Amino acid sequence: MSTDEQQPVGPGTDEVEVVWTGGDDPDHPVRPGPDPTEDDEQLENALRAGLEEFELSDEDRDLVERGGPGEGDEEDEESRPVVAVVGRPNVGKSSLVNRIIGRREAVVEDVPGVTRDRVAYDADWAGRRFTLVDTGGWEVDATGIHLRVAEQAEVAVQLADVVIFVVDATVGATDTDEQVVRLLRRSRKPVVLVANKVDDQRMEGEAASLWSLGLGQPWPVSALHGRGSGDALDAVLDVLPDTSSVFGAYQRGGPRRVALLGRPNVGKSSLLNKLAGEERVVVDEVAGTTRDPVDELIQLADSGKVWRFVDTAGIRRRVHQTRGADFYASLRTQTALEKAEVAVVLIDVSEPIAEQDIRVVQQVVDAGRALVIAYNKWDLMDEERQYYLEREIERELVQIQWAPRVNISAATGRHVARLEPALELALASWDRRVPTSRLNAFLGEVVAGHPHPVRSGKQPRILFATQADTRPPRFVLFASGFIEAGYRRFLERRLREEFGFEGTPIEISVRVRERRSRR
Ligand SMILES: Nc1nc2c(ncn2[C@@H]2O[C@H](COP(=O)(O)OP(=O)(O)OP(=O)(O)O)[C@@H](O)[C@H]2O)c(=O)[nH]1
Numbered sequence: 001m002s003t004d005e006q007q008p009v010g011p012g013t014d015e016v017e018v019v020w021t022g023g024d025d026p027d028h029p030v031r032p033g034p035d036p037t038e039d040d041e042q043l044e045n046a047l048r049a050g051l052e053e054f055e056l057s058d059e060d061r062d063l064v065e066r067g068g069p070g071e072g073d074e075e076d077e078e079s080r081p082v083v084a085v086v087g088r089p090n091v092g093k094s095s096l097v098n099r100i101i102g103r104r105e106a107v108v109e110d111v112p113g114v115t116r117d118r119v120a121y122d123a124d125w126a127g128r129r130f131t132l133v134d135t136g137g138w139e140v141d142a143t144g145i146h147l148r149v150a151e152q153a154e155v156a157v158q159l160a161d162v163v164i165f166v167v168d169a170t171v172g173a174t175d176t177d178e179q180v181v182r183l184l185r186r187s188r189k190p191v192v193l194v195a196n197k198v199d200d201q202r203m204e205g206e207a208a209s210l211w212s213l214g215l216g217q218p219w220p221v222s223a224l225h226g227r228g229s230g231d232a233l234d235a236v237l238d239v240l241p242d243t244s245s246v247f248g249a250y251q252r253g254g255p256r257r258v259a260l261l262g263r264p265n266v267g268k269s270s271l272l273n274k275l276a277g278e279e280r281v282v283v284d285e286v287a288g289t290t291r292d293p294v295d296e297l298i299q300l301a302d303s304g305k306v307w308r309f310v311d312t313a314g315i316r317r318r319v320h321q322t323r324g325a326d327f328y329a330s331l332r333t334q335t336a337l338e339k340a341e342v343a344v345v346l347i348d349v350s351e352p353i354a355e356q357d358i359r360v361v362q363q364v365v366d367a368g369r370a371l372v373i374a375y376n377k378w379d380l381m382d383e384e385r386q387y388y389l390e391r392e393i394e395r396e397l398v399q400i401q402w403a404p405r406v407n408i409s410a411a412t413g414r415h416v417a418r419l420e421p422a423l424e425l426a427l428a429s430w431d432r433r434v435p436t437s438r439l440n441a442f443l444g445e446v447v448a449g450h451p452h453p454v455r456s457g458k459q460p461r462i463l464f465a466t467q468a469d470t471r472p473p474r475f476v477l478f479a480s481g482f483i484e485a486g487y488r489r490f491l492e493r494r495l496r497e498e499f500g501f502e503g504t505p506i507e508i509s510v511r512v513r514e515r516r517s518r519r
């Protein structure tokens, strides 16, 4: 049985021998703090052992024993070093990427310029793990869409720890290659030069001629057949740092994904333009010019960090007051949310908060995404309006008091720079995992101070708790009886106070456990 919140069944659910310790014991105070203590861990183990007496499904047993899936993986992923693959169009960058990751994932086509966007993959070689970034073909004197692709490649170089520069050995070094070399030198990043399309030994002479680029030894490789790629990778590992020097740039396979949401006319396009500024990104009017033409990669000026703004095409392509516009707006919100990790909901402060605003906020919470509220058009604010706005917020948006708030003007740029720290904060909460021992020690203290009310002569106890998941954080409480909604809200409030979780919805589910019958 794994249904949330079940009424206690059968006898004995109220005679639980496992009791919380700590909090009320002056000799062994259990204080909330960032790290679990030895006491916390002992407590965790005692509680876990106490659960032995209860019927647990296999899935729940797993949760109790191991915590949520992937506990402890995150740190490793975020600190992985980054290798960017750059070069002119059609030299075989995507083929090389596929060769390295051992899968056919990067799009390979015999049409120059197929790889438009930067895409990041998890890769490893000789036991070392790194993030591999495929970039679009780099043309230095580019115009139009090619210029943007080139800008993206430059960003990729800046965000990389090591650059693999691919040259087509069958063509030799072109003027463009020479210019790319100058840009690479300026970046001061270690560069491994790959002479690609050396499918057999006869071609090796062509590869050797690439010494002239002044990047050291050219590594002859056939991305197509695999020839030489191992030696080139060894050369990459020789210069690869253990951890990323551009922490966070490509966590979890790419820039973090943001959705800008809000009802029509709140200022989504204006904000997008403000954020993008000069750094207009690889989305062109030409259809199909990116792998995913509806998103935009935007490097924000303050941090230099790249974010993926999802479904910006939906923002730019307006669906105005036509019949059914409401339905389409809500559908767009839904699709954007599916792709996003965090949402910025814009609210127009020059008008009263409307039903539609609340609906968008609710959609974000229901989708389990991190949330930041941007009160836009703050340049139109006056004292009277502000008075009423604050009342409206208290009335209509109490349920998301946990969301960071920024008061901005997309028109003037006021406080737009505060958006990014708010996004970071919300995502950090969304990703947060509370160690099981810390969680149990803390809940023990809370419950000791404010036990669940007695109902029909019974007092449900919380036996054990674990964080089953992150993104968003989900907690599972194992209890000896039905835990009332009011008490759950109380626990949520205390969890938020203790562990932050600013900017993320959290979910608490309760498993009511029946005790094994004694023979
Ligand atoms: N003979 C030979 N052909 C190769 C090799 N590597 C790639 N190719 C071919 O070169 C063409 C371009 O390969 P891609 O991997 O798409 O090149 P790219 O650099 O990612 O191209 P853009 O996306 O345009 O920047 C394809 O037709 C590949 O099959 C190789 O080692 N030998």
Ligand SMILES: Nc1nc2c(ncn2[C@@H]2O[C@H](COP(=O)(O)OP(=O)(O)OP(=O)(O)O)[C@@H](O)[C@H]2O)c(=O)[nH]1
Pocket (backbone or CB within 6 Å): 262, 263, 264, 265, 266, 267, 268, 269, 270, 271, 315, 318, 319, 376, 377, 378, 379, 380, 408, 409, 410, 411, 412
């Ligand atoms: N005064 C003021 N006007 C703004 C601000 N932001 C946007 N506007 C104006 O509000 C109107 C709507 O802005 P848009 O950016 O088009 O809004 P949107 O949310 O993208 O609109 P839809 O495409 O209809 O969903 C435009 O006339 C903007 O100039 C702001 O911060 N202050």
